[in-house]
Amino acid sequence: MQAFNKKTFERKTKQIKLGRNDKCWCGSGKKYKQCHQAFDERIMQIADQGHLVPDREMIKNQDQIAGIRQSAKINIAVLDYITEHIHVGITTEEIDQMVYDVTTKMGGMPAPLNYQGYPKSVCTSVNDQVCHGIPSKDVILKEGDIVNVDASTILNGYFSDSSRMFCIGEVSREKQRLVDVTKECVEIGLKEVKPWGFIGDMGQAIHDHAFENGYTVVREIGGHGVGLEFHEDPWVNYNSFRGEEMLMVPGMIFTIEPMVNMGKADIYMDEKNGWTTYTEDGKPSAQWEVMVLVTEDGAEVLSY
Numbered sequence: 642m643q644a645f646n647k648k649t650f651e652r653k654t655k656q657i658k659l660g661r662n663d664k665c666w667c668g669s670g671k672k673y674k675q676c677h678q679a680f681d682e683r684i685m686q687i688a689d690q691g692h693l694v695p696d697r698e699m700i701k702n703q704d705q706i707a708g709i710r711q712s713a714k715i716n717i718a719v720l721d722y723i724t725e726h727i728h729v730g731i732t733t734e735e736i737d738q739m740v741y742d743v744t745t746k747m748g749g750m751p752a753p754l755n756y757q758g759y760p761k762s763v764c765t766s767v768n769d770q771v772c773h774g775i776p777s778k779d780v781i782l783k784e785g786d787i788v789n790v791d792a793s794t795i796l797n798g799y800f801s802d803s804s805r806m807f808c809i810g811e812v813s814r815e816k817q818r819l820v821d822v823t824k825e826c827v828e829i830g831l832k833e834v835k836p837w838g839f840i841g842d843m844g845q846a847i848h849d850h851a852f853e854n855g856y857t858v859v860r861e862i863g864g865h866g867v868g869l870e871f872h873e874d875p876w877v878n879y880n881s882f883r884g885e886e887m888l889m890v891p892g893m894i895f896t897i898e899p900m901v902n903m904g905k906a907d908i909y910m911d912e913k914n915g916w917t918t919y920t921e922d923g924k925p926s927a928q929w930e931v932m933v934l935v936t937e938d939g940a941e942v943l944s945y
Contacts, residue, residue, distance in 0.1 A: 700892035712796035713944035733765040737776035752793035764791040773916040784810035803944035804930035823901040823927040834940035844881030857906035864896040898930035
C-alpha cells in the first residue's frame with residue numbers, strides 16, 4: 642500500500658492548484674468551494690496527525706461509480722448463476738466455462754483471463770486452497786468439499802470483484818462452521834466501513850471475530866482498491882488495529898475478503914503454476930468477498 646502522509650498529499654494536490662471558484666477536481670462541474678474544498682481540508686487535518694490518507698486517484702466520481710455499478714451487476718449475475726448450477730460431480734473447468742459464457746453474453750469480460758498470465762476466467766479454490774485455484778477438468782467437486790468461486794468482471798473499462806463460498810453436498814460440521822464464521826467476519830467488518838474511520842477499524846473487527854472462534858487470518862494476502870483497475874491502492878489488511886491503516890473517505894471503493902484458516906495462518910504458493918496458494922498445514926480455508934463503496938453515511942455493497 643502506498644503511504645499518503647501529509648507531505649505526499651500536499652505534493653500531489655498541488656499538482657492541481659485550485660482556487661475557491663475554480664471547477665472542482667472531481668469532475669462535478671461545481672466550484673471547488675462548493676464541492677471538495679472542505680473535504681480536502683479535512684483530509685489534510687487528519688494527515689497532519691500522522692495518518693495515512695487517500696490520494697485523489699483513489700476517490701471515484703459519480704460517473705465512475707455508475708460505470709462500476711454496471712460492471713458489478715454482471716459480476717453478481719455470474720455468481721448467482723454459479724449458485725444455481727454448482728453441484729457434486731461438476732468440474733472446476735465447467736465452472737470456468739459458465740463464468741466466461743455468462744460474462745460475455747452480458748457484454749463483459751472476465752478480468753482474471755490472461756491477467757499477468759493467469760490462464761482462466763475465474764478462481765476456484767477447493768478445501769485447503771486459500772486462493773487463486775486454477776480451474777481444471779481434472780478437479781471434480783465431490784461430496785464434502787468447500788470451494789470459493791472468485792469472479793471479476795470488466796465492462797466498458799470498469800472493474801468489479803467478489804467471491805462466494807459453496808458447500809458441496811453434505812459437508813462436515815467443522816467445514817460448515819468455518820464457512821459460516823468467515824461470512825460473519827465480512828458482515829462484522831462491513832459495519833466498520835464508515836467515512837472518516839480507518840481501514841484498521843474493519844481489520845481488527847474481522848481479526849478478532851476469527852480468532853475468537855479459534856481461526857486465523859492469512860497475513861500476506863488481503864483486499865484491495867478496485868474499479869478503474871483490477872487491483873488498486875489501498876491494500877486492505879485484516880491483521881490490523883483500530884485507528885490504523887488508511888483513512889476511509891466517501892468515494893473510495895475496495896474489497897473486503899479475509900481468508901480465514903481452520904488451522905495456522907501460514908501459507909505457501911504452488912511453485913509449478915505460480916498462482917495457487919495453500920494452507921501450510923493442509924487444513925481448510927474459507928473466503929467471502931464483497932466490493933464496497935464508502936458513502937457519506939456508511940457503505941454500499943456494490944458486488945457480492
